[in-house]
Amino acid sequence: MEKLIKQNGFNYAFNPKACESCKGNCCIGESGYIWVSTQNIMDIANHLKIDIDKFITEYLTKIGYRYSLKEKIFEGGFRCVFFDIEKRQCSIYDLRPLQCRTFPFWDHFKNNISEVEAECPGICKL
Ligand code: SF4
Numbered sequence: 001m002e003k004l005i006k007q008n009g010f011n012y013a014f015n016p017k018a019c020e021s022c023k024g025n026c027c028i029g030e031s032g033y034i035w036v037s038t039q040n041i042m043d044i045a046n047h048l049k050i051d052i053d054k055f056i057t058e059y060l061t062k063i064g065y066r067y068s069l070k071e072k073i074f075e076g077g078f079r080c081v082f083f084d085i086e087k088r089q090c091s092i093y094d095l096r097p098l099q100c101r102t103f104p105f106w107d108h109f110k111n112n113i114s115e116v117e118a119e120c121p122g123i124c125k126l
């Protein structure tokens with residue numbers, strides 16, 4: 001029996017084992033914002049060994065007063081700028097933003113289980 005992750009308030013669980021055979025569905029597909037915090041910006045720029053200004057120009061889009069990771073055209077849709085297309089996984093996994101860490105347990109999906117089910121093969125209805 002796989003170890004499932006559950007979270008209060010959600011009527012589904014998540015099987016992290018599914019990530020091994022998934023093609024990175026949560027990092028590709030439709031366009032969307034991937035919000036980064038100031039700490040994320042500093043940490044990722046430091047990891048890439050480039051200064052903050054260069055990092056912002058090359059990897060971020062400013063939306064209002066916040067920043068989102070850029071996207072690239074990919075397979076008829078989009079991919080996050082940090083999605084490794086060879087390995088089909090996140091290239092900054094240990095530094096990925098909170099939004100990525102908390103997927104698939106987003107409030108938005110609480111009443112939209114079919115939406116998250118269609119995207120993520122690790123979803124198990126409870
Ligand atoms: S969509 Fe789900 S199974 Fe696929 S990589 Fe993302 S979290 Fe893992």
Ligand code: SF4
Pocket residue numbers: 026027034069080081082083084089090091092093096097100
């Ligand atoms: S930062 Fe990593 S986990 Fe988050 S969307 Fe980009 S590639 Fe996926």
